[in-house]
Amino acid sequence: MIKILIMSLTLSLHLFLIATATDIRINWLQNYYYSSDRVLTLWGSLVVEDIEILAAYNDSRFIVFKQSWSKGNLSNTDWMFFNMFLGSFFYYFQLHIDDISEELEIKGAFITQCVAICPSSTDNPAGYAFKIALEGEDLVHLNVTEGVWVAGDYPYSEAVQKHLQKDKVTLVSIENMLKNQCHAMATKYSTAGKEALSRKIQPQVYITKKVDKAETEVICMVTGFYPKPINVSLWKEKKIEDVMSTVTLPNGDGTYQITVLTITNLIEQESIYCQVEHSSLKEPIIVHLG
Structure with missing residues (x-):
């Protein structure tokens, strides 16, 4: 589940790459509803400061640009490729969440949330965050400074924390995404929406x-x-x-x-x-x- 999420976040960040200094913060939130009959629904948003610029409704293939400047320099080819990738991401995410919910014996319908928080400054690792919640409760979050997963207070927190801590590839992928790509993405949107943000x-x-x-x-x-x-x-x-x-x-x-x-x-x-x-x-x- 986490590997597929990171692939999505990483691709999103690559598409909006630029290198101009600014001082903003972005939040990329994804919500997943997993029904009792094992159907997965996604909705989410990407927020620059307090402006929602992208939104996904019901299916990861349907992305809406909420601001006139939010598409930035994406070409039609880039956007077509991005939509194709999101379709496959949605499919594989469901396979992963099937495996994890079965392993943890989670019964019935549930909602999980994933959020990446990225400040524009790369000098403050503590300002970066990656959090996973279940039913609105803190499940686990990544301590970026120490490179370890920290369990929350939810009943499944310790089991998920141990599961993720063993997966070093996912851990490195998230750290690289937060430290190396979030700054470029935040800068891109700060530049594209300079007038709106100010x-x-x-x-x-x-x-x-x-x-x-x-x-x-x-x-x-x-x-x-x-x-x-x-x-x-x-x-x-x-x-x-x-x-x-x-x-x-x-x-x-x-x-x-x-x-x-x-x-x-x-x-x-x-x-x-x-x-x-x-x-x-x-x-x-x-x-x-x-």
């Missing part, structure tokens, strides 16, 4: 209220901003209110949104406001209720 879009801020008996629910919605990091707070009479918040969610256009709310018994709405701090702003946005 863009800054100011947030739109909306504040509303919902009155219920003696309490007032104050809601601040912030949307349309990029990049992702943002600080949103609700204030009442120059004091920060305790708030509940959603996670920062993606919009369909590549920007983000977040909503925060608080419960207050103060009805004088002119004293309540939402404050937003973001890298696209020279100073915070302040929007008063009403």
Whole structure:
């Protein structure tokens, strides 16, 4: 299973090779659903910083370029070859996962995830990572600095760790992929998407209220901003209110949104406001209720 995965990752990295310095990080995530009747389904994505640039849905042969610049310098011949390889990879991966699930006596349906994390700098081996999870739990991960597999807390972790540690060829392949090729891939995409990666879009801020008996629910919605990091707070009479918040969610256009709310018994709405701090702003946005 792991050998086939490495072949896929290695080929992907070779196709996007270039040598220009930059400072970004990429995540290559693959999810595999193995049904109880032994049918394998794949979906996944490749993310540069916080921008999803490639996605695979249901079958490894169907790759979608999520950004206009994400195909880079791939020729049609390269892409045809890549698709042919992914088809065979999908077939052989299923054979490997059959063997391992039988060896470990894993019954029923399950999901496994594989992720490679690659920073642009080659000077920090600890910044590179290769992780494998089962049902969302840490199964094993590679200690790149020491070149050893480390078991997680999942019931199958120790068995998988021992299995992988014996396979020196796979270990060397992963280390080479992380240390030698990830930097070139990250640099390629940083160059191809330089404008997209460095863009800054100011947030739109909306504040509303919902009155219920003696309490007032104050809601601040912030949307349309990029990049992702943002600080949103609700204030009442120059004091920060305790708030509940959603996670920062993606919009369909590549920007983000977040909503925060608080419960207050103060009805004088002119004293309540939402404050937003973001890298696209020279100073915070302040929007008063009403």
